[in-house]
């Protein structure tokens with residue numbers, strides 16, 4: 001394995017099992033050895049002592065090093081210099097294990113060599129001949145360092161026999177069972193026969209294509225009477241094939257490791273020759289970005305938006321609470337395009353391995369490809385804070401920041417990155433920083449910054465709320481001001497001031513619960529009530545009739561019916577946005593229609609959806625997010641020899657200063673709110 005490969009592999013990608021074994025060995029070292037090692041990584045003595053006192057000193061050290069973009073190459077160099085060979089070998093051994101070949105698609109082994117030809121009964125155990133053949137092949141294709149048994153890799157562990165790949169006609173007749181979708185040993189996800197994926201997507205036909213990202217085309221596949229989304233990686237990707245494959249592996253590993261109801265379910269993968277496919281649960285309602293920006297009346301309602309961001313926050317805080325926490329830094333992953341929506345708008349975070357590719361634009365070979373990549377990176381920049389762009393500091397606060405941008409998207413209905421009529425980039429995040437700057441110009445005091453932050457929230461709430469959410473009756477949807485404040489806190493330039501994701505989740509849960517209660521309370525009054533219980537004998541006075549005053553007042557409100565508030569009206573169709581007038585609940589099952597009828601009425605364009613005063617809210621106890629505060633503080637200096645790859649990565653595509661990110665009409669929707677502040681006027 002070449003050193004450059006190690007240098008491009010980040011420490012935070014080390015699988016938990018490897019970290020565990022490594023830290024076990026390191027923790028058992030004589031103290032002086034451990035200290036020699038740690039002082040190579042941390043210069044600050046106080047910091048070092050604090051670390052020594054922590055229960056899991058090596059794990060904490062590696063975690064923090066990972067947060068600073070430490071690479072496996074850095075680690076190996078340090079271990080080698082200190083002659084700590086045993087722990088070094090643990091890392092080397094891992095690096096050899098799940099290695100996809102880094103050859104071009106054309107030089108991949110032919111199918112007959114990538115799959116076992118053993119009978120289906122022994123599909124999990126490659127035959128000796130196969131193993132030998134593969135080893136020979138790999139030894140030619142993959143130069144290795146050190147010794148050790150050749151590890152399994154994805155193509156190898158795919159248990160589909162070559163016959164299922166080569167003999168098309170016979171394959172068609174095979175039963176699914178004999179197609180043997182099995183779990184390879186290290187990923188825990190299923191490998192699907194490629195021919196089945198081919199059939200399910202009508203041979204990757206254009207009619208089946210539902211999307212295209214930087215790294216692959218996405219198809220809707222029907223397999224075994226079930227819909228799936230199949231992402232076939234682009235063989236001509238500007239990222240370079242070996243990098244794409246590496247990310248394929250990351251995606252498979254991460255999605256099988258970090259499972260959560262709000263994280264995209266990876267159903268499996270399929271590899272044949274040069275074709276690499278990832279198979280996901282199909283999300284019929286598209287991405288949050290699609291749903292926010294479809295130029296039609298099918299824009300999401302406020303309740304729906306809150307529900308989506310709540311689910312997304314739940315997933316992110318879960319990732320942050322894992323040990324080690326998953327901090328990606330390439331937080332476009334948390335952007336609205338990577339929040340996909342299920343049938344009932346239940347969100348799932350997607351794009352784990354592939355988004356990471358955006359971090360290394362310097363890898364891009366050639367001029368043409370860098371153009372394509374630049375647009376991807378720009379999209380990513382729209383979600384990144386200054387501190388990351390300047391010096392590549394990784395931490396959970398970055399994810400919080402990018403989530404703040406998603407909150408802004410949800411509040412304003414605008415895109416994170418738009419292009420002005422003068423072809424300039426307009427970043428939504430600048431909406432907050434520009435308003436912050438106004439405060440800063442008066443005074444740099446802490447209080448003023450706090451004040452400017454809340455002024456920014458006020459401004460957004462007053463002037464930039466999505467017109468689709470506005471009614472004449474209330475200045476904004478239910479507790480939207482709180483969400484604006486939350487967004488501004490997430491987007492605070494001072495990363496330590498950003499709230500941990502647990503707190504973000506807590507706030508959103510509170511707002512969501514308030515909305516549910518509001519809708520629920522109303523629903524109780526509108527749906528047929530169960531007959532009242534008979535009054536106790538001593539209170540046997542006549543019950544009031546249902547046609548009393550309160551019912552009359554409700555009836556008056558019914559006369560102002562409007563579009564459905566809580567009804568998802570836009571069936572997932574990537575190419576055919578509905579006209580604004582097409583707000584209809586026809587896509588809903590009958591049961592859902594009646595369930596949400598009140599909500600719809602409340603969201604009439606002239607009737608308040610939710611009133612701020614209407615709900616008190618309860619407090620929720622959320623376990624303290626212990627990791628959040630630590631990350632940034634523990635790395636004041638770090639190791640001088642550890643390179644920070646991130647800042648330079650973005651040097652060619654840094655966002656334009658906010659002063660120039662200021663033009664272009666952005667929103668052509670009806671009922672445009674008054675835009676009188678700097679951001680708005682610059683867009684006019």
Ligand SMILES: Nc1ncnc2c1ncn2[C@@H]1O[C@H](COP(=O)(O)OP(=O)(O)OP(=O)(O)O)[C@@H](O)[C@H]1O
Pocket residue numbers: 210211212213214215216217218229231280281282283284286287290332337338340350351354355376574
């Ligand atoms: N599981 C899925 N179900 C339904 N549609 C999906 C699914 N996965 C992706 N899509 C659709 O395909 C589009 C492209 O997805 P993809 O993840 O490839 O790109 P992206 O995240 O927008 O961009 P990039 O990969 O460059 O970050 C998405 O916007 C979405 O509309």
